[in-house]
Amino acid sequence: MISPDLPAHLKAALEGKLHGHSxxxxxxxxxxxxxSYRSGGNSGTITSEAxxxxxxxxxxxxxxxxxxxxxxxxxxxxxxxxxTSLLDVGAGPxxxxxxxxxxxxxxxxxxxxxxxxxxxxxxxxxxxxxMRLRDLAYTLGPARALxxxxxxxxxxxxxxxxxxxxxxxxxxxxxxxxxxxxxxxxIVEPGTPAGYQRIIAARDRLIAAGSHVAAPxxxxxxCPLVAPDWCHFAQRLARSRAHRQIKGADVPFEDEKxxxxxxxxxxxxxxxxxxxxxxxxxxxxxxxxKLCEADGQARTVSIPRRDKAAFAxxxxxxxxxxx
Numbered sequence: 532m533i534s535p536d537l538p539a540h541l542k543a544a545l546e547g548k549l550h551g552h553s554x555x556x557x558x559x560x561x562x563x564x565x566x567s568y569r570s571g572g573n574s575g576t577i578t579s580e581a582x583x584x585x586x587x588x589x590x591x592x593x594x595x596x597x598x599x600x601x602x603x604x605x606x607x608x609x610x611x612x613x614x615t616s617l618l619d620v621g622a623g624p625x626x627x628x629x630x631x632x633x634x635x636x637x638x639x640x641x642x643x644x645x646x647x648x649x650x651x652x653x654x655x656x657x658x659x660x661x662m663r664l665r666d667l668a669y670t671l672g673p674a675r676a677l678x679x680x681x682x683x684x685x686x687x688x689x690x691x692x693x694x695x696x697x698x699x700x701x702x703x704x705x706x707x708x709x710x711x712x713x714x715x716x717x718i719v720e721p722g723t724p725a726g727y728q729r730i731i732a733a734r735d736r737l738i739a740a741g742s743h744v745a746a747p748x749x750x751x752x753x754c755p756l757v758a759p760d761w762c763h764f765a766q767r768l769a770r771s772r773a774h775r776q777i778k779g780a781d782v783p784f785e786d787e788k789x790x791x792x793x794x795x796x797x798x799x800x801x802x803x804x805x806x807x808x809x810x811x812x813x814x815x816x817x818x819x820x821k822l823c824e825a826d827g828q829a830r831t832v833s834i835p836r837r838d839k840a841a842f843a844x845x846x847x848x849x850x851x852x853x854x
Contacts, residue, residue: 532603533633535596535768541629544660545591546773548584548653558777560585573695574623574647583649587624589778594623596768597789598630598690600851601719604746604791606634607853608799609715613637614685618711620644620674621692625654625664627719631686632663642682643669675700677707687712690719693729705733709740715795716742722763722788730762730790737794745799746853747791747806752827762808762823763790764851803853811848818845822854 537545549557564586567576577586605612614635619628622643632638641664645651651669658664670676674689674696689708696704708716718733720726731754734744744751747762756762765786775783804825811820817835824830834845848854 532606533599533630535599535766537592537595538629538633540661541595541657542771544657545584545587546771547660548656549588549773552581552584554773554776556581557585557588558779561589561777565589574645574650577647577649579649580652583624583647583653585777586650587626587653588773591624591626592768592770592774593785593787594626594691595630596766596787597719597791598627598688598717599633600764600766600789601717601746601791601793602630602634604851604853605715605717605793608745608793608802609795610801612715614714616640616642616682616684616686616713618642618644618682618684618687620677620687620689620708621695622654622669623647623650623691625658625667625669627688627690628654628664628667629657629661631688632661635686638663638686640684641667642684643667644672644674644676645669646671646673674704675707677704677711683711683713685713686715686717688717688719690717691721693718693733694720694726701729701732702736705736706740709737709742709794712794712796714797715745715793717791717793719789719791722765722790724758724761727761727763727790730792734792734794742794742796743798745793745795745802747793747823747851749803749805749823749825749853750827755823755827755829756808761790763788765789766851805854807848807850807852807854810850811845813846817842818848820845820848 622645658667765788805822808821819833834841
């Protein structure tokens with residue numbers, strides 16, 4: 532399993548890029564970019580090196596944490612998975628690629644694609660300062676270029692990307708992602724109701740195309756959650772001093788909420804029997820937890836303290852765990 536925090540070499544490289552830039556100016560840029568994303572915009576507001584560095588300083592740690600948590604679930608479901616090739620679609624500053632290299636030492640081939648030249652330049656600069664991504668092949672182009680120029684890979688990742696597509700183009704891009712997947716496709720989106728709906732639509736479409744769900748779902752049935760509920764998870768990560776300064780935050784951590792689905796060509800070897808859908812509550816009586824279970828149902832279960840073995844296991848459950 533990999534840590535949700537940026538590895539030391541990547542953190543140092545990113546903070547090195549920030550050196551010489553005004554923290555106040557970076558904060559203004561990061562706020563403008565974040566506001567654009569929240570209002571439905573895309574990376575088109577990132578037009579310069581300064582924009583890219585400000586954006587990456589604020590968002591790269593959280594995106595990395597969400598992808599790392601999702602990859603940990605993939606490794607739990609498929610412990611023998613040892614991909615040798617990676618395709619990172621909508622790669623931005625290369626966040627998912629860096630997380631994948633931490634998760635899988637077997638990776639030897641790295642391809643990425645994104646339409647933003649400033650983010651591509653930053654990704655290549657950061658990759659050049661690490662040993663694992665020196666050979667990153669990064670295509671400048673939109674996601675639809677998948678149909679023409681992207682090669683297949685054992686592991687394909689699309690993190691925080693499909694939300695930038697229009698409703699009309701999203702199904703075709705999802706099909707293209709799957710077509711390029713040799714073994715496992717991971718899609719990660721913000722943990723909002725809209726992000727969840729995009730994940731569910733991709734999940735249902737690709738199940739119909741013959742894929743198998745490895746995580747987070749312990750089944751391939753329809754999602755049992757009913758609005759206003761939705762499936763999402765949270766990953767806590769540490770904030771660096773620069774991160775806090777630019778984001779205008781006081782606390783040394785944040786919780787990134789995300790939704791994801793991992794789909795495979797063959798059934799996962801060790802898909803968990805259930806997934807913890809919310810923080811478990813431990814009381815003097817026992818543990819109460821909301822689970823999505825292998826029969827396709829979501830249930831709230833109670834494990835009494837008197838059942839010592841089951842209670843000891845359940846009190847260690849955290850939101851998002853496969854159990």
